[in-house]
Amino acid sequence: MKDFRLPDLYDRVRQIIPAPDWMLFEDDIEAILALKSEKNAVILAHNYQTPEIFHGVADIVGDSLALAREAVKVDADVIVLAGVHFMAETAKLLNPEKTVLIPDTYAGCSLAESITPEDIALLREAHPGVPVITYVNTSAAVKAASDICCTSGNAVKVVESLGVPKVLMIPDEYLAQNVARETDVEIIAWRGRCEVHELFTREDVRAMREAWPGVTILAHPECPPEVVAEADFSGSTAVMSDFVGERKPARVCLLTECSMSDNVAVNHPAVEFVRPCNLCPHMKRIDLRNIREALENGLHEVTVDPAIAEDARRSVERMLAI
Numbered sequence: 001m002k003d004f005r006l007p008d009l010y011d012r013v014r015q016i017i018p019a020p021d022w023m024l025f026e027d028d029i030e031a032i033l034a035l036k037s038e039k040n041a042v043i044l045a046h047n048y049q050t051p052e053i054f055h056g057v058a059d060i061v062g063d064s065l066a067l068a069r070e071a072v073k074v075d076a077d078v079i080v081l082a083g084v085h086f087m088a089e090t091a092k093l094l095n096p097e098k099t100v101l102i103p104d105t106y107a108g109c110s111l112a113e114s115i116t117p118e119d120i121a122l123l124r125e126a127h128p129g130v131p132v133i134t135y136v137n138t139s140a141a142v143k144a145a146s147d148i149c150c151t152s153g154n155a156v157k158v159v160e161s162l163g164v165p166k167v168l169m170i171p172d173e174y175l176a177q178n179v180a181r182e183t184d185v186e187i188i189a190w191r192g193r194c195e196v197h198e199l200f201t202r203e204d205v206r207a208m209r210e211a212w213p214g215v216t217i218l219a220h221p222e223c224p225p226e227v228v229a230e231a232d233f234s235g236s237t238a239v240m241s242d243f244v245g246e247r248k249p250a251r252v253c254l255l256t257e258c259s260m261s262d263n264v265a266v267n268h269p270a271v272e273f274v275r276p277c278n279l280c281p282h283m284k285r286i287d288l289r290n291i292r293e294a295l296e297n298g299l300h301e302v303t304v305d306p307a308i309a310e311d312a313r314r315s316v317e318r319m320l321a322i
């Protein structure tokens with residue numbers, strides 16, 4: 001068998017990364033590991049990053065909530081965010097004195113694109129006195145115009161923490177509708193959609209149950225409500241991962257972004273993963289090559305306009321305090 005330069009690392013991922021692919025990755029992985037110590041840098045990677053990033057070079061991995069929480073604790077000069085732009089902005093808000101890099105500035109998000117601070121001003125006019133809860137998948141300017149943030153991992157808790165009968169929950173319409181089913185608080189939604197999760201249908205779920213008897217189906221709450229209703233369980237990417245670890249279903253399907261199943265499968269070789277997934281084109285802009293370039297050349301530094309940073313940070317910190 002071929003001698004790998006990083007045999008221990010390859011041992012962890014061998015069942016999901018073919019040897020020829022790994023051999024192409026090794027050079028960048030070695031360089032990134034060296035650059036991290038040289039620059040005193042850490043890599044925060046979202047659960048949707050590819051396995052060679054997630055298992056090969058990341059220091060901290062998780063869902064949006066975990067990445068925000070861990071960003072506060074980071075003890076390094078440089079944070080590289082292997083994820084999308086709003087995640088890097090959140091890390092910067094929580095670490096104003098650190099250098100935060102995103103390897104590709106075009107790594108956006110359809111939800112973040114769907115709403116502006118001006119839209120929030122109009123919503124506040126139409127619903128005076130109703131607090132605005134903003135999903136973290138938004139720009140810092142939108143966070144600054146909001147009262148508090150939430151993620152898919154804590155949305156119900158955040159809604160109920162406010163002690164009010166009605167809230168505005170923006171911008172993900174499906175997340176808002178899915179949360180509405182779990183609380184008595186009235187929720188007014190916006191029409192934003194995740195372009196990855198909106199593609200799953202109830203028919204997909206039914207077809208999967210027929211084709212894969214006994215499969216346990218987990219749906220991300222950015223999926224349409226009828227998909228979540230048809231699934232066995234719903235939760236953020238971290239909650240899905242924990243579900244697989246704790247319940248160890250014999251056969252499971254994660255209705256979410258494609259890399260998620262790969263990353264979870266590494267830790268649970270006995271679980272069979274059925275994979276009718278959708279790719280996020282924004283998450284997939286990040287690869288080993290541009291992470292390496294980001295570390296080598298300090299690219300691309302994320303900054304937040306000081307005029308909005310304080311208010312945006314307040315919305316994120318209110319969420320983290322819950």
Ligand code: 13P
Pocket residue numbers: 047062063064065137151152153194222235236237238
């Ligand atoms: P979570 O990892 O917080 O569940 O978010 C999913 C997502 O779509 C992030 O962009």
Ligand code: SF4
Pocket residue numbers: 084108109110111112137194195196197222257280281282283
């Ligand atoms: Fe945005 Fe959806 Fe991609 Fe997450 S998966 S970054 S919510 S488009």
